Amino acid sequence: xxxxxxxxxxxxxxxxxxxxxxxxxxxxxxxxxxxxxxxxxxxxxxxxxxxxxxxxxxxxxxxxxxxxxxxxxxxxxxxxxxxxxxxxxxxxxxxxxxxxxxxxxxxxxxxxxxxxxxxxxxxxxxxxxxxxxxxxxxxxxxxxxxxxxxxxxxxxxxxxxxxxxxxxxxxxxxxxxxxxxxxxxxxxxxxxxxxxxxxxxxxxxxxxxxxxxxxxxxxxxxxxxxxxxxxxxxxxxxxxxxxxx
Amino acid sequence: xxxxxxxxxxxxxxxxxxxxxxxxxxxxxxxxxxxxxxxxxxxxxxxxxxxxxxxxxxxxxxxxxxxxxxxxxxxxxxxxxxxxxxxxxxxxxxxxxxxxxxxxxxxxxxxxxxxxxxxxxxxxxxxxxxxxxxxxxxxxxxxxxxxxxxxxxxxxxxxxxxxxxxxxxxxxxxxxxxxxxxxxxxxxxxxxxxxxxxxxxxxxxxxxxxxxxxxxxxxxxxxxxxxxxxxxxxxxxxxxxxxxxxxxxxxxxxxxxxxxxxxxxxxxxxxxxxxxxxxxxxxxxxxxxxxxxxxxxxxxxxxxxxxxxxxxxxxxxxxxxxxxxxxxxxxxxx
Numbered sequence: 001x002x003x004x005x006x007x008x009x010x011x012x013x014x015x016x017x018x019x020x021x022x023x024x025x026x027x028x029x030x031x032x033x034x035x036x037x038x039x040x041x042x043x044x045x046x047x048x049x050x051x052x053x054x055x056x057x058x059x060x061x062x063x064x065x066x067x068x069x070x071x072x073x074x075x076x077x078x079x080x081x082x083x084x085x086x087x088x089x090x091x092x093x094x095x096x097x098x099x100x101x102x103x104x105x106x107x108x109x110x111x112x113x114x115x116x117x118x119x120x121x122x123x124x125x126x127x128x129x130x131x132x133x134x135x136x137x138x139x140x141x142x143x144x145x146x147x148x149x150x151x152x153x154x155x156x157x158x159x160x161x162x163x164x165x166x167x168x169x170x171x172x173x174x175x176x177x178x179x180x181x182x183x184x185x186x187x188x189x190x191x192x193x194x195x196x197x198x199x200x201x202x203x204x205x206x207x208x209x210x211x212x213x214x215x216x217x218x219x220x221x222x223x224x225x226x227x228x229x230x231x232x233x234x235x236x237x238x239x240x241x242x243x244x245x
Numbered sequence: 246x247x248x249x250x251x252x253x254x255x256x257x258x259x260x261x262x263x264x265x266x267x268x269x270x271x272x273x274x275x276x277x278x279x280x281x282x283x284x285x286x287x288x289x290x291x292x293x294x295x296x297x298x299x300x301x302x303x304x305x306x307x308x309x310x311x312x313x314x315x316x317x318x319x320x321x322x323x324x325x326x327x328x329x330x331x332x333x334x335x336x337x338x339x340x341x342x343x344x345x346x347x348x349x350x351x352x353x354x355x356x357x358x359x360x361x362x363x364x365x366x367x368x369x370x371x372x373x374x375x376x377x378x379x380x381x382x383x384x385x386x387x388x389x390x391x392x393x394x395x396x397x398x399x400x401x402x403x404x405x406x407x408x409x410x411x412x413x414x415x416x417x418x419x420x421x422x423x424x425x426x427x428x429x430x431x432x433x434x435x436x437x438x439x440x441x442x443x444x445x446x447x448x449x450x451x452x453x454x455x456x457x458x459x460x461x462x463x464x465x466x467x468x469x470x471x472x473x474x475x476x477x478x479x480x481x482x483x484x485x486x487x488x489x490x491x492x493x494x495x496x497x498x499x500x501x502x503x504x505x506x507x508x509x510x511x512x513x514x515x516x517x518x519x520x521x522x523x524x525x526x527x528x529x530x531x532x533x534x535x536x537x538x539x540x541x542x543x544x545x546x547x548x549x550x551x552x553x554x555x556x557x558x559x560x561x562x563x564x565x566x567x568x569x570x571x572x573x574x575x576x577x578x579x
Binding site: 052053073074075078079083086091093095102104110158162 | 443464518
């Protein structure tokens with residue numbers, strides 16, 4: 001594929017008089033691991049929502065795998081290979097852990113391959129993904145019975161079940177302990193090694209620095225820095241945004 | 246259990262019920278049984294949208310009445326062939342009309358399904374209480390239209406005189422009862438098929454979390470339209486034989502609040518998570534109402550529904566099926 005996998009061009013989004021995103025531009029190459037940071041209210045989640053089609057941007061455009069995403073609704077973008085996990089886990093509570101994974105297989109994968117995924121195929125794939133996130137022993141449980149970190153893993157496994165080209169992990173580590181954060185970072189790196197491009201949105205700098213090959217910083221809806229993580233965190237504007245002027 | 250076996254069991258059960266009523270009962274049994282079966286269809290239809298998708302429909306009476314008034318419309322067309330059509334067509338129309346009841350059921354289902362689809366387009370961007378109010382408003386709008394439509398009787402209502410007897414079945418009510426058994430089989434089979442299919446998973450994701458459903462690739466809007474169409478069509482089918490059952494239809498009876506309340510209460514009391522719930526709820530509540538009608542008063546019907554609904558919402562929000570599932574889980578752990 002020529003060009004970047006994801007190209008966000010001059011993206012703008014307002015909520016009434018509040019400018020959430022102001023001409024944000026971001027490109028992500030295939031196979032890349034990109035960290036996206038910014039203080040609370042900087043527009044990170046709005047950017048994710050605009051990229052994934054949950055919100056509609058007023059200006060600018062999103063191009064994914066060479067195709068313009070503007071006008072496509074969320075599920076159509078997922079089917080094209082753009083998956084996300086949510087900041088607060090949103091499992092389907094009436095279903096088992098395994099059935100949560102089954103949903104993207106039945107809808108996204110089936111739509112992509114053009115025929116139904118058989119029960120046996122879906123079962124195998126569910127278990128494979130649950131093993132990947134070490135939740136196979138809880139396949140029959142209800143998401144209510146999972147711990148916080150397990151819930152996050154389920155969220156990632158469900159996003160993975162859609163067989164995405166790009167995974168956006170929106171604060172997958174919020175509220176987790178040190179070792180649990182390590183666990184998720186390792187998992188994300190493992191997913192990236194399988195060929196999935198990942199954008200990680202995170203506040204935990206330790207995790208961001210160990211994960212990201214490139215780092216972008218959003219402040220008040222504007223991108224103020226984009227580059228190698230070690231260089232970006234030394235930039236005056238970034239330090240100012242995080243530590244105060 | 247595979248679907249053909251499920252249908253076969255239903256046919257055997259339906260046949261047994263019919264023969265039982267025929268052998269032991271009288272016409273009243275068929276009248277009362279018809280009402281209970283009609284509620285099974287209505288409750289199952291409501292549950293497809295309300296239980297599986299989590300979209301509470303307060304307008305069941307509207308869809309039911311659409312089916313009923315479709316029958317009234319075609320009955321009146323049949324009655325007025327000579328006035329409505331030129332002489333050249335009247336002869337042919339006399340051959341076509343009156344339309345057979347199974348065809349009226351299909352047409353009633355089609356009309357109500359179409360209105361369900363339209364309602365879906367207009368209201369499904371609404372959620373929760375706003376959607377519920379919109380469906381209630383739909384029923385009110387439809388009732389107003391019918392009140393002002395003279396051809397189907399308007400506010401004064403319309404008489405529909407069914408044939409007294411019909412070959413094979415004898416009294417017409419027995420024929421309607423048999424048709425309602427078939428509608429129950431159809432609606433339960435559809436509900437069970439949905440529940441066990443990809444569509445059922447999709448509906449459940451809508452009920453649980455629409456945003457997450459979209460992120461998983463579930464086309465939520467399309468699925469909601471499918472749900473409103475199927476649900477509306479089944480309600481319309483349940484309503485189509487109603488004028489022939491009751492003989493006289495007026496907006497107050499066809500759009501009666503009791504249809505909307507029962508359609509909600511029966512699945513809630515039985516349990517909304519599976520096809521069995523509405524069946525249990527409708528049989529239980531419908532039978533109770535019929536007993537109350539003949540032993541106490543028909544006015545006490547809604548009181549029974551209301552009290553039971555309040556009781557279940559407080560004590561067992563997952564309904565009878567939910568209670569049974571909890572009991573079975575505890576038993577398997579012990």
